Amino acid sequence: MSSNNCKAVKVLDVMQLGHSSPGEEIVELRLEHPGWKSWRAGQFVMIRPLSWPLDLVWGRPFSISKGDDDSLTLLFQVVGRGTARLLELQKGESVSIWGPLGNFFTKPKDRPVLMLAGGMGIAPFSGYVDTHEQPENLKLFFAHRPPLENYPYAEIARKVEAEEIQEKKPEDIQDIIARVESLIEDLADKDGFVVACGPTPFLKTIKAAAERYGVEAELSLENRMACGVGACLGCVTKDTDGHHTQVCTTGPVFKSTDISLEG
Numbered sequence: 001m002s003s004n005n006c007k008a009v010k011v012l013d014v015m016q017l018g019h020s021s022p023g024e025e026i027v028e029l030r031l032e033h034p035g036w037k038s039w040r041a042g043q044f045v046m047i048r049p050l051s052w053p054l055d056l057v058w059g060r061p062f063s064i065s066k067g068d069d070d071s072l073t074l075l076f077q078v079v080g081r082g083t084a085r086l087l088e089l090q091k092g093e094s095v096s097i098w099g100p101l102g103n104f105f106t107k108p109k110d111r112p113v114l115m116l117a118g119g120m121g122i123a124p125f126s127g128y129v130d131t132h133e134q135p136e137n138l139k140l141f142f143a144h145r146p147p148l149e150n151y152p153y154a155e156i157a158r159k160v161e162a163e164e165i166q167e168k169k170p171e172d173i174q175d176i177i178a179r180v181e182s183l184i185e186d187l188a189d190k191d192g193f194v195v196a197c198g199p200t201p202f203l204k205t206i207k208a209a210a211e212r213y214g215v216e217a218e219l220s221l222e223n224r225m226a227c228g229v230g231a232c233l234g235c236v237t238k239d240t241d242g243h244h245t246q247v248c249t250t251g252p253v254f255k256s257t258d259i260s261l262e263g
């Protein structure tokens with residue numbers, strides 16, 4: 001599944017979505033296709049522009065958001081030094097990307113699939129929708145901070161059933177939790193399946209509800225990573241037996257019953 005395939009590709013486009021505050025921009029980065037045979041939704045790349053200074057040693061991990069024959073698109077939020085530098089990329093500039101890395105979301109046949117996305121966790125679901133053979137079985141639930149235009153929600157909602165909820169104030173989190181729980185409960189007697197990506201508290205809610213109602217769920221983790229390929233132990237987390245496991249090589253997608261999410 002994983003490969004350490006490193007390629008230099010050109011930037012095709014850097015497009016800021018919506019209207020975020022400076023320092024929190026959400027950006028679509030379209031890259032020349034690296035020539036991989038294939039990739040699967042849920043996999044990620046490590047990216048490092050050739051122009052980065054030597055003290056920015058490590059690349060940064062991002063889900064593959066979508067792709068076609070000519071390009072690959074990443075969706076990222078500016079949160080720190082690396083992502084601020086990615087925002088400054090110019091068309092035609094060269095970046096190194098390693099990938100496709102990690103495992104991927106299952107696409108079960110003939111079962112309703114609920115995609116649960118929190119904030120930037122929406123990134124892998126563009127590609128999931130585009131590559132699923134039965135999009136009529138998919139539903140997206142998207143919890144996020146406004147404005148909605150910052151995210152590729154409308155593009156997904158044109159293709160599959162979709163619902164969104166905004167976190168405008170801290171109390172809204174209770175509504176998000178209640179809705180996630182009721183959507184998962186609804187799947188229990190339909191042999192439904194959950195795929196989820198987002199902040200850890202969001203994933204904890206999903207894990208607890210999926211286990212309570214006996215619904216199969218896969219969670220994509222976004223632990224901090226340095227090497228991205230199993231060499232540095234920077235990304236370890238605990239499985240449900242208390243053993244350490246590397247998110248970059250055994251994940252980033254885990255069965256909810258296999259992973260602890262605590263500590």
Ligand SMILES: Cc1cc2nc3c(=O)[nH]c(=O)nc-3n(C[C@H](O)[C@H](O)[C@H](O)COP(=O)(O)OP(=O)(O)OC[C@H]3O[C@@H](n4cnc5c(N)ncnc54)[C@H](O)[C@@H]3O)c2cc1C
Nearest residue numbers: 060061062063075076077079080081082083123222223224
């Ligand atoms: C498999 C995987 C897929 C990812 N996919 C996406 C994606 O599609 N879109 C996207 O916007 N982000 C994604 N991330 C998170 C992204 O890698 C980080 O936001 C990015 O590396 C931050 O780099 P930086 O140099 O700008 O921030 P830094 O300067 O390194 O850190 C700035 C701040 O961000 C926090 N931070 C750094 N990395 C993470 C992380 N992994 N999770 C939470 N907080 C972090 C730091 O604690 C710090 O507060 C993904 C992470 C993983 C592991």
Ligand code: FES
Nearest residue numbers: 228230232233248
């Ligand atoms: S990031 Fe280095 S081992 Fe996972």
